[in-house]
Each structure stands twice: as C-alpha cells, then as structure tokens.
C-alpha cells in the first residue's frame with residue numbers, strides 16, 4: 236500500500252504563464268501532507284497534475300516508482316475530492332459512494348455492502364438511502380470522502396474540502412479527517428490556504444507562493460524556522476523590521492532598523508550589507524517592566540489594546556502605518572496598559588529571525 | 599390561490615386583474631374554444647350516401663331524357679321527309695315520345711323533391727373513415743413512425759453537439775459554433791427546404807457528386823422515398839433539439855464529469871450515469887418539440903416529398919381545401935393532436951420528468 240509520490244522537478248505552464256515552477260518533493264506513503272499557500276499560488280494545479288487531469292510541462296510525477304505521464308485520471312491510484320465536492324446529486328448517498336465500484340463492475344449487492352461499510356467509517360449510518368441533496372454540509376463532506384475511499388486509492392487528494400463549511404464544523408471535520416487518515420493509512424495530500432488547518436492536521440506542510448514551493452517541513456519547523464520571508468509572514472503572525480545587515484557573528488545578525496540595531500538568528504547566513512527583515516512573533520515579544528532590560532528593546536507608544544479574553548493584543552506604533560503586535564496572556568498583570576501610553580518592548584535574539592528581503596509582494 | 603394573492607400583493611390589483619383576463623382570453627379564446635370547435639366538427643357526420651344515390655338516379659334520368667329528346671328530333675326530321683302514308687305512324691311515335699319526356703321530367707322533379715341537404719349527425723364515422731381507408735391509414739402510420747425516426751435522428755445528432763458546445767468547446771469557439779448553428783435559421787424555412795431540394799433531387803448536388811466520384815452507380819431517388827422528407831425535417835428542427843439539451847447540460851457542474859472520470863469511469867459511463875440523467879428534462883423537451891413540429895409539418899413534405907411520400911398533414915389539408923369535407927379533416931387533425939399528446943405523456947413517463955421540469 237505504501238506508495239511514495241515523487242514530484243521531480245515539475246513545472247506547469249499555461250501559455251507563457253508559469254503556474255508551478257520546478258517543484259521537487261517526495262511524499263512517503265501514508266503521510267498526511269498539506270500544500271499551504273495563498274489563492275492562485277498553484278496548489279490546485281499541483282493536485283490536478285497528481286490526479287492526472289494535467290500533465291506537467293516539464294519534469295515527472297512518479298507514484299510508487301511508476302512514471303504517471305500519459306496515464307489518465309481514471310487509471311491512477313489516486314482519488315480526488317473536489318473543492319465543491321462534486322457529488323452526484325441525482326444519486327442516493329450509497330450510490331454516490333459505490334460509483335467507483337460500479338465502474339469496476341462490482342455486483343450490486345456487493346457494492347451496497349461495501350458502501351455500507353464506508354458509510355459506517357464516515358459515521359453516516361442510516362443515511363445511505365437519502366439523496367445527497369438532503370444532507371447537511373458536513374454530511375456531504377463525509378460522503379465525498381467515502382466515495383473517494385471506496386476505490387481504495389493509494390493517495391487521496393483533497394482540494395480545500397472544508398472551505399465551504401462553517402468554523403465549528405470545519406474544526407470538527409479536521410479531527411475527523413485526521414482520524415480517517417490514521418485509520419486507513421492512505422496517503423492524504425491536502426490543499427488549503429488556511430494555515431490553522433495545515434498546522435493541526437499535517438505530518439508535513441509544503442508552503443507555496445507564486446508557483447514556487449518555498450519550504451517543506453513539519454508544522455513546528457515551518458512555524459519556528461521559516462525558510463523565507465514569505466513563509467514567515469504567511470504562516471502565523473509576525474512582526475517585520477526592515478533594514479540592512481550591519482554585522483554578523485556566530486549565527487546571529489544585527490539589523491539596522493528604524494528602532495535602532497536589532498539582533499536575531501541568521502539562519503540564511505546573510506552577510507553585511509544585505510537587505511533583510513528581522514521577524515519576531517507577537518507571542519515572543521514582551522512588554523518590559525520599569526528597569527527591566529532585554530537585548531532588543533523598542534520604545535514606542537501604545538496605539539490600541541484588544542482584549543480577547545484569555546489574552547490581550549497590544550498594538551504598539553511601529554514603522555509607518557504598521558503596528559507591532561504583542562501577544563500577552565491575560566495573567567492579570569497587564570491591565571494597566573492603555574492606548575497613548577509609552578512602553579518599552581523587548582525580545583530575545585534567539586526568538587527573532589533575520590531573513591533576506593526578497594521581492595515579495597506581501598504587505 | 600396563495601400564489602395569486604402573492605402576485606396581487608407584489609404587482610397590485612389592476613395588474614393582477616389584467617393578467618387574469620389576458621391569460622383567460624388566451625387560454626379560452628385562442629386554445630380551448632378553437633380546439634373544442636374542431637372536436638365538435640370532427641364528431642358531426644354528414645351521411646351523403648342517400649344524397650349521392652339520388653344524384654345518380656337524377657343523372658340516369660337526365661341521360662334518358664337526352665336520349666328520348668334526340669329520338670324525338672330524329673322522328674321530327676323523318677316526318678318532314680316522309681311520304682303521306684307513313685306520317686300517321688310517325689306522328690303516333692312522336693306523341694308517344696312526348697309523353698315519355700313528360701314522364702321523365704316528372705320523375706326528375708319528383709327526385710329533386712326528395713333531394714334534401716343531409717343532416718349532420720353525431721358519430722365517430724369521421725374517425726372510422728381513417729381506419730377503413732387503407733391509403734390514409736398507411737400514411738397516418740407512416741407519418742408517426744417517420745416522425746419518431748426524425749426525432750430519434752435529431753436526438754442522436756444533437757446530443758453530441760449540445761454536449762460539445764456546453765462542456766468541451768472553449769468559450770470563444772462555443773460562441774462561434776452556436777452562431778454557425780443559428781445563422782442558417784435566419785433564412786426562412788421554405789428557402790432552406792428548397793436548398794435541400796437542390797441537394798437531394800434526382801439531378802441534385804448529392805447525386806451528381808457521388809455518381810461523379812463513383813461512390814454510387816445510380817442516382818438515389820430521395821424524394822420519392824421518405825428519405826428526402828426525413829433528412830429535410832431532421833435538419834429543419836435540429837435547433838429545437840440542440841438548445842433544450844444544451845441548456846440542461848450547460849448547468850451540469852464540470853467537476854462532476856471530472857469526479858466520475860477520477861473514480862475510473864470511461865467516457866460512455868460518464869454520459870450514461872451523469873450527463874444523460876442530468877440532461878433528461880432537456881432531452882424530453884427537445885424530443886417533444888421536434889416530434890410535434892415534425893408531425894405537424896406541412897411545407898417540408900410538400901417540397902421534399904414526392905408523390906409517393908405523402909405526409910398526414912397533406913391529407914388533412916386536402917380534406918379542408920380540396921375534398922371540401924371539414925368534418926373528416928377535423929377528425930384527422932384531432933387524431934394527429936392525440937398522437938402528439940400521447941407522445942408527450944410517453945416521454946414524460948420515459949424520462950420521469952414532470953410538467954414543471956419541462957416548462958423550466
């Protein structure tokens with residue numbers, strides 16, 4: 236069952252527009268892998284190349300070691316769950332699920348039996364004889380999953396399948412999807428532009444931007460060690476400080492920002508003079524008490540304080556119109572902070588990351 | 599009733615009243631009354647057998663009268679030329695002929711007195727006539743199967759076109775093709791049919807081209823077989839099949855086709871299980887329209903049909919405008935209507951679609 240998927244230097248061009256650029260990636264069988272990226276970055280295009288609706292302009296896709304070029308979607312060991320599910324509205328739930336089996340010439344009684352087993356797997360007992368139009372959004376979701384699983388694919392491809400659901404249901408279905416994946420051991424390749432979804436469900440994530448896979452790694456790696464400025468801003472919240480690298484020493488770099496020199500880790504080994512952005516996450520900045528010192532200190536004015544219950548977001552005036560966000564747990568000691576007040580905020584160089592400033596169009 | 603109130607609330611009483619009256623006039627004045635009148639006509643049987651028997655008798659008397667009169671004239675001439683001794687005999691004969699003439703004229707007068715306009719009586723005789731007249735019956739049945747054949751041919755031809763237009767052709771090309779389909783229909787039906795006459799006639803384009811190329815050794819006489827009519831009609835009514843089907847297929851989510859393919863379905867199964875079930879209302883509407891139009895077509899068979907390929911509408915026409923019997927004509931027309939209604943019901947049954955879906 237374990238079929239590795241190799242995406243080997245794959246590019247996809249539509250006319251002179253390149254939707255996917257030299258992607259290379261191996262996804263081991265049984266993994267829950269997510270592609271994360273903003274709208275239009277080429278996620279669906281990758282999925283359509285994997286499922287066989289598109290053949291790459293360059294490079295090769297191999298599933299279980301076999302080159303998939305020229306093999307149609309109906310002949311691949313993949314099953315696709317569409318962004319809008321694409322259930323067959325004129326068929327009953329069980330007929331939808333059994334469609335792939337019908338195609339394979341399975342007898343009706345047997346189809347029904349297998350469909351019923353899948354209905355149980357996705358917790359839709361007793362709904363088999365309804366029309367899909369009579370189901371709720373979450374139930375339809377499950378039918379789509381069962382329909383795809385019915386053909387026993389080695390790889391299940393999911394194209395933002397939860398985007399149409401409301402928040403509650405989405406969170407519930409995340410857990411459900413993950414559980415189904417664990418139970419079946421099928422490789423899931425999941426597409427989303429929702430980082431929360433990617434972080435909670437995936438074994439590994441590939442972050443994409445404008446046709447490029449910018450970073451591949453576990454959720455932790457992507458959150459804590461973003462490889463590029465794009466990843467740093469796209470995944471989670473981040474406070475950027477623009478400037479040039481002044482000095483570097485043993486894995487750290489000093490960046491000359493408008494708040495003065497700030498120091499952070501130099502994972503990209505930038506050299507003096509490089510244009511750089513120092514990133515620090517809101518939850519890794521703290522408001523300094525009177526007399527408290529830190530290596531990186533910024534003095535500014537509080538613009539706004541948002542209470543979110545368990546935590547507070549402090550917006551401190553930063554560069555231009557941009558606020559520096561400080562994320563504080565509401566431990567009862569920061570209630571005195573109010574707009575207009577001067578504060579000093581600080582953070583540890585180990586908590587900050589210096590990354591090369593690229594021509595990224597992000598904010 | 600609720601719908602009516604809703605309408606009144608939205609558009610006001612005057613508008614609602616106008617709509618009701620307009621619909622009523624339309625339904626009753628333009629549809630129900632004329633049809634009822636036709637049914638009434640069709641059920642009135644004029645028994646003309648007595649009439650024609652008297653006609654025959656009168657005619658026989660007139661012939662006898664003429665013969666007698668000419669005999670009398672011959673006797674008159676003989677009398678002028680005859681010797682005196684022969685005259686009395688001839689005069690006797692003339693008197694006798696005179697008496698005969700008077701008698702015949704009397705008989706004619708009597709017969710003409712008996713002659714009355716036939717009273718219409720209600721009966722099914724007009725309908726029966728279709729089934730006793732073997733020629734008419736044959737044409738009636740032929741019209742039904744040929745119309746069914748036209749409908750089927752149009753369906754087979756149009757379904758792939760509609761599918762291609764709706765789901766395969768890229769936007770721009772679909773528009774061009776649509777235009778190419780529609781433009782010929784800007785030319786009037788009669789002219790288009792005449793164009794087919796040019797193509798299909800014995801010395802027409804088709805026969806010349808294909809005998810020239812040696813594909814066929816002898817020209818095909820399309821027009822005197824039903825072929826000409828069937829080809830012409832299929833062409834004439836294609837649009838009425840393409841558009842309803844196109845409209846339904848157009849609403850089919852393309853992802854469903856891809857989902858089916860992704861699940862392993864070959865193209866024919868995708869059509870059988872996904873596209874056709876979705877397009878059913880369109881197919882039903884297309885078949886119904888084509889069937890009704892073809893069954894009621896007059897111009898196409900008139901132009902493309904030869905003497906041996908009459909269409910039922912032509913028979914009806916003859917009853918009304920040449921046979922001079924509107925009652926039988928009405929009966930024939932009503933039978934055609936019944937066939938069409940039966941066809942509609944059959945299609946709705948076959949495709950399991952309701953009236954509401956059809957009128958969508």
Ligand SMILES: Nc1ncnc2c1ncn2[C@@H]1O[C@H](COP(=O)(O)OP(=O)(O)OP(=O)(O)O)[C@@H](O)[C@H]1O
Nearest residue numbers: 249252254272273274275276277278279280281428
């Ligand atoms: N068939 C095509 N022809 C031309 N351009 C295309 C085609 N398919 C996709 N593209 C382009 O490729 C780019 C990537 O599209 P893709 O559908 O992969 O984006 P995506 O990441 O899935 O976005 P979303 O999150 O909005 O679904 C887009 O700019 C799109 O316009």
Ligand SMILES: [Mg+2]
Nearest residue numbers: 278279280394
């Ligand atoms: Mg997409």
